[in-house]
Amino acid sequence: MDYLLERVKDHIYVVAVWDAEWNTYTNAYLIQEEAGLTVVDSCKEEHVVFLQHALNKIGKTSDDVKLMLVTHGHEDHVGGATLFTNARKVIHADETLPVASSISGKLLERGTIGDYEYTRVGYHSPGSVIFFHRPTRTLFTGDFLCFFGDPLSDGGLVSKGDDLRQAWIEYLQGGGVAKLDLPVFLNGLRIMQEYDPDVMCTGHGGVLVGDLDVFLEELITIGDKDK
Template structure:
């Protein structure tokens, strides 16, 4: 895992081989956006320590959606202390282990990629994690230090996919609704349960015009972000 600073002393990318996580640092605690694969908690703890914090500084976990590479370590991390776990209402049953994710609707070109990636993922579902707060579109989440995030419902990748928008800081966490390919191309995320709704969600996020876009897969966008997202949205 690589630790990359995106905003000085505030925002960090925790770059895993599959499924990135992000850490927001406030004077009164830490917020983690997504948790990586099962077994990722020790590496997240190392990153927290490297930044001069302890795991007891973790205040909340925000889950963008209920796929294994994003919720895999949520149960372990939630046990660190007084940690609030938040997920969208429609994905919360999957996080809790009460339901399964619906299957994706794959385009022909996606099938081989899907088979290839899922061959390397755990066969078993991730450990169930509690959800302390079920989110809905427009909910406000306090990150500390006067910073607020807005939950933006962006269904399509999963029914309960949710983005987190920090309007004052112009930061957007997209989960897997938007992705960035190795060649730098920004695109609609793949393996969507409802491709038409996913395209609508891409357009909704592009309209927010962030300065920084943090993706579940691919390098975050920090330059010409609004224009690049608008271009990606125009293709759908």
């Protein structure tokens, strides 16, 4: 099976599917809670087989999923949504979905849904949202901050990811975020800083743990200089 399943923290799991067409890992997350199972994002439609397999491995099925949180409307994040017929599925109202979808745009600028707080960050796509699971201090960043097309960290899928952090710093230093987008990007980083996460679950590849305040501060410092 071309995917990895790893425990991130407590009852949170990452499913990292290898997408040979786009040459990247694409992540979805499974969170076991008393209220039921939550998924964050769902990879592409053709990846549902991996999601089902991963769910079975933790003793669940797609029917156990009660809530689906969607970071943004791109096909590699919403494609598997059809699998979760018992779930309430939410996305920000400003997002455009690729096809007719069972996901309804209800999220606002900022709010709470179950154990999750969310804020619209609006970088990468207009209604992109980050979700913060306060009980475990885990932040789901979608593609606002991700490792699209990058290999996994030498430390593994879930790790401090110093090599990935360094690559992101160099990307930002090299003008990877367009000047026009920098204010929105920096604003999003500050929102992340306020949440003060222990874990950063990204939309593609690496899941980062440890010293995230340092990483965010480094990115903000570089961005501020370029503004």
